[in-house]
Amino acid sequence: MDKEKWEPKIAAFVCNWCTYTGADLAGTSRIKYPSNTKLIRVMCSGSVDPVFILKAFERGADGVLVSGCHPNDCHYNAGNFHARRRWDFFHKLLDFIGIEKERLQFSWISASEGKKFADVISKITKDIKSLGPFKAYKQMNSEFTVNFPEYNESSNSINKELQ
Amino acid sequence: MKIGVFICHCGENISRTVDCPKVAEVCRNFPGVEYSTNYKYMCSDPGQKLIKDAVLENKLDAIVVGSCSPHMHERTFRNAAISAGINPFLVEIANLREQCSWVHDDVEEATQKAIELVRMALEKVKRDKPLTKIKVNVTKRILVIGGGIAGIQAALDVANAGYEVILVEKEPSIGGHMSQLSETFPTLDCSQCILTPRMVEVYQHPKIKLFTYSEVVKVEGFIGNFKATIKKKARHIIDDRCSGCGLCMENCPIKKKAYNSFEENLAFRPAIYTPFPQAVPNIPVIDETICTHYKNGKCGMCVKVCDREAIDFDQEDTMFVADIGAIIVATGFKLYNIEKKSSGSIYKGYGEYGYGKYRDVIDGLQFERIASASGPTSGEIKRPSDGKVPKKIVFIQCVGSRDESKGISYCSKICCMYTAKHAMLYKHKVHDGEAYVFYMDIRAGGKMYEEFVRRAIEEDNVKYIRGRVSRIYEEKGKYIVKGEDTIAGMPVVVDADMVVLASAMIPHDNAPLLARTIGIPYDKYGFYNEAHPKLRPVESTTSGVFLAGACQSPRDIPDTVSMASAAASKAIILFSSDQLEREPVVAKVNEDICQGCFYCKKVCPFGAIEVKDIKDINGIVFKEVAYINQGVCKGCGTCTATCLSKSIELAGFNNEEIFAQIAAL
Numbered sequence A: 001m002d003k004e005k006w007e008p009k010i011a012a013f014v015c016n017w018c019t020y021t022g023a024d025l026a027g028t029s030r031i032k033y034p035s036n037t038k039l040i041r042v043m044c045s046g047s048v049d050p051v052f053i054l055k056a057f058e059r060g061a062d063g064v065l066v067s068g069c070h071p072n073d074c075h076y077n078a079g080n081f082h083a084r085r086r087w088d089f090f091h092k093l094l095d096f097i098g099i100e101k102e103r104l105q106f107s108w109i110s111a112s113e114g115k116k117f118a119d120v121i122s123k124i125t126k127d128i129k130s131l132g133p134f135k136a137y138k139q140m141n142s143e144f145t146v147n148f149p150e151y152n153e154s155s156n157s158i159n160k161e162l163q
Numbered sequence B: 001m002k003i004g005v006f007i008c009h010c011g012e013n014i015s016r017t018v019d020c021p022k023v024a025e026v027c028r029n030f031p032g033v034e035y036s037t038n039y040k041y042m043c044s045d046p047g048q049k050l051i052k053d054a055v056l057e058n059k060l061d062a063i064v065v066g067s068c069s070p071h072m073h074e075r076t077f078r079n080a081a082i083s084a085g086i087n088p089f090l091v092e093i094a095n096l097r098e099q100c101s102w103v104h105d106d107v108e109e110a111t112q113k114a115i116e117l118v119r120m121a122l123e124k125v126k127r128d129k130p131l132t133k134i135k136v137n138v139t140k141r142i143l144v145i146g147g148g149i150a151g152i153q154a155a156l157d158v159a160n161a162g163y164e165v166i167l168v169e170k171e172p173s174i175g176g177h178m179s180q181l182s183e184t185f186p187t188l189d190c191s192q193c194i195l196t197p198r199m200v201e202v203y204q205h206p207k208i209k210l211f212t213y214s215e216v217v218k219v220e221g222f223i224g225n226f227k228a229t230i231k232k233k234a235r236h237i238i239d240d241r242c243s244g245c246g247l248c249m250e251n252c253p254i255k256k257k258a259y260n261s262f263e264e265n266l267a268f269r270p271a272i273y274t275p276f277p278q279a280v281p282n283i284p285v286i287d288e289t290i291c292t293h294y295k296n297g298k299c300g301m302c303v304k305v306c307d308r309e310a311i312d313f314d315q316e317d318t319m320f321v322a323d324i325g326a327i328i329v330a331t332g333f334k335l336y337n338i339e340k341k342s343s344g345s346i347y348k349g350y351g352e353y354g355y356g357k358y359r360d361v362i363d364g365l366q367f368e369r370i371a372s373a374s375g376p377t378s379g380e381i382k383r384p385s386d387g388k389v390p391k392k393i394v395f396i397q398c399v400g401s402r403d404e405s406k407g408i409s410y411c412s413k414i415c416c417m418y419t420a421k422h423a424m425l426y427k428h429k430v431h432d433g434e435a436y437v438f439y440m441d442i443r444a445g446g447k448m449y450e451e452f453v454r455r456a457i458e459e460d461n462v463k464y465i466r467g468r469v470s471r472i473y474e475e476k477g478k479y480i481v482k483g484e485d486t487i488a489g490m491p492v493v494v495d496a497d498m499v500v501l502a503s504a505m506i507p508h509d510n511a512p513l514l515a516r517t518i519g520i521p522y523d524k525y526g527f528y529n530e531a532h533p534k535l536r537p538v539e540s541t542t543s544g545v546f547l548a549g550a551c552q553s554p555r556d557i558p559d560t561v562s563m564a565s566a567a568a569s570k571a572i573i574l575f576s577s578d579q580l581e582r583e584p585v586v587a588k589v590n591e592d593i594c595q596g597c598f599y600c601k602k603v604c605p606f607g608a609i610e611v612k613d614i615k616d617i618n619g620i621v622f623k624e625v626a627y628i629n630q631g632v633c634k635g636c637g638t639c640t641a642t643c644l645s646k647s648i649e650l651a652g653f654n655n656e657e658i659f660a661q662i663a664a665l
Helices: A019-028 A050-058 A079-096 A114-131 A135-143 A149-162 B020-028 B045-058 B070-083 B097-101 B107-127 B149-160 B176-180 B191-204 B247-251 B292-296 B301-305 B364-371 B415-429 B449-458 B511-518 B557-575 B599-603 B638-642 B655-663
Strands: A010-015 A037-042 A063-068 A104-108 B003-008 B033-039 B062-067 B091-095 B134-137 B141-145 B164-168 B208-211 B214-222 B225-232 B318-324 B326-329 B361-363 B392-399 B434-439 B463-466 B469-475 B478-485 B490-496 B498-503 B545-547 B579-582 B587-589 B609-615 B621-628 B648-650
Touching: A010 A019, A010 A050, A010 A114, A019 A037, A019 A114, A019 B070, A019 B097, A037 A114, A037 B107, A037 B655, A050 A063, A050 A079, A050 B655, A063 A079, A063 A114, A079 A104, A079 B638, A104 A114, B003 B020, B003 B045, B003 B107, B020 B033, B020 B062, B020 B107, B033 B045, B045 B062, B045 B070, B062 B070, B062 B107, B070 B091, B091 B097, B091 B107, B097 B107, B107 B655, B141 B149, B141 B318, B149 B164, B149 B176, B149 B191, B149 B208, B149 B326, B149 B557, B164 B214, B164 B225, B176 B191, B176 B364, B191 B208, B214 B511, B225 B326, B247 B301, B326 B511, B326 B557, B361 B364, B364 B415, B364 B498, B392 B415, B392 B478, B392 B490, B415 B434, B415 B449, B415 B498, B434 B478, B463 B478, B478 B498, B545 B557, B587 B621, B599 B609, B599 B638, B638 B648
Parallel strands: A010 A037, A010 A063, A063 A104, B003 B033, B003 B062, B062 B091, B141 B164, B141 B326, B164 B208, B326 B545, B361 B498, B392 B434, B392 B498, B434 B463
Antiparallel strands: B134 B579, B214 B225, B225 B318, B469 B478, B478 B490, B587 B648, B609 B621
């Protein structure tokens, strides 16, 4: 693949209350950032299952961002604390199996931090661009098919529809 | 499933960088899409009619709208769906404005992203399930925490609207900081004179139940249906027998063992005391830590003089549980601890000012007590150390506030005004005295505030010096204040008789604890967070919990009172209907595959998860599963991510829906 033309695909799991609203604020403030990242809105960063992240990689994402409210600022009081513990562990696990740490990034972006949102998106896009396409996971994925029957079924049907 | 796609131009806001007709055209070919169009203003009446007609004509089952953020118009389009006969939760919004057209310049790039965003929404809407709003009953009783002016105002407003109020105050009397003040700016009204009638009104109001010397220890439940546990600490006085005659206090032999915290430690109080003569309720409290009876069982002087037999040494703390529908938190503030320099605290203290070392270096509230007619000096300005009238007095503003190196970056808002008031009161009482004020900036925003400060400077001849003070030390009975005049550009030394530090307002030490008890967020200082800084300033993010006064951020009395009335009106709005509707985004357990590990129960921030027994035909429990109380669940989904067997689903955001979005990236 031509590295100049290649554009990374980045999935961002963001909480409804802080980061999604922060992203809206970036828009209202007309702060520009690269268009590679697409947001998937969840209610709380605490509901981001590590499987979501793996699934995103599996479905061709070159990078994943997870972002929620700042600690102590959670709309649900404690969701982001649970998220933080989970991420910390999961991040190390990914590192251990040899996935570059920059592929998966976490941040706290509040509803009033539109600028920070744009900065974070710009940074992750730059990081992923310098890392290049995420081939390793796809290779691994073809070697060891992860079997989640109920999920595969739904994603297979999407595959078919998309083709 | 037949899906309709509606792409909005938002005037030119979206169409300037996104080729809307092209997006609609491309989307028409996606599987499941029956109808696709674009229009200039989808949220307008004709736009909504367009949606409705298209739904009816093409018999659509679900719709995707490519428009502004769902936070903006989700409700509009859901209502349009309802009017067309579609379940409102079969509507998905692709955020083409805030997260696409406004943040990208390149038309091709933005159009491509817009198509992908619509595709993601499409895949989600295909898996969306019809949901119905959940209805819950409302208990029309409110809990007000804190009996300062904020709590008093809120309680009176709600009670006057005809609803029951439970007012909880941790001190033996209501009144809060306002009752300590001598006079108030900018009118120089006597604080007690305007406050005490309100305190009495609270006490006598048939709708208000007052719990003083009490604390809220537990809050469960959710909007409309909270359950609060209140701990009433033992006063050792039987409330309804006490007439408030005060004989016990007069006769208590312990006179000088404890400082009176109401007098800001400038005076002593006996072991049996009311904080101040106008206390409401006027019922004393026995301080177990200094009372002789609790040391050796002797004394009993108060029992002897009380002819109503109101003293009960064996009284114990009692617990009350109350059903309430809403909570107003009005816990107020405390002053920055100037002397303290503990390593763990974010507040670094001002050791260089000698507060705590020199008795005549005092804080603002101490000066209030000295200036107050009911205070330890009966309103005469005297030094705490030797009782002499200070002829030269220095006021230092921003002690703590706006000083990041000392732990606080915010402005405490009231210090400029109360320092001007203090200087003025001093000049009115000590005519030949000199008053100096060291300030950083004068922030006197408010009706008649700037004029008040000008009056202090021009009429009362208070000397304002712009600059900070680096050090205060004692020399020959004087306090040498070393500072800088940044306007003149030279160092200043004042040999003062007394120094008053305008220390910052900070939240109470146990503010975070109470926040966790109730379940509301707070900032790094411990101030409670409002739901939206501009548009929802008196609501916390927890629905049914409202904020009033300085527990949210530093504010003065008029702001506090208006905030309290606002919080009260929010509660009254809530109580105006018998039932509430809430979003159906809640978690549900698939009992067939739940393994009963109950990790979900541990992580649930709201205690919504219970253990449910599954019984066989003989009524014998063979399995325990998680059960989620729909009323309590707020739909964060933390349990769904924690669940090992993936048996919990969050309605509207289930795994299938998220995976579909991931797949469509």
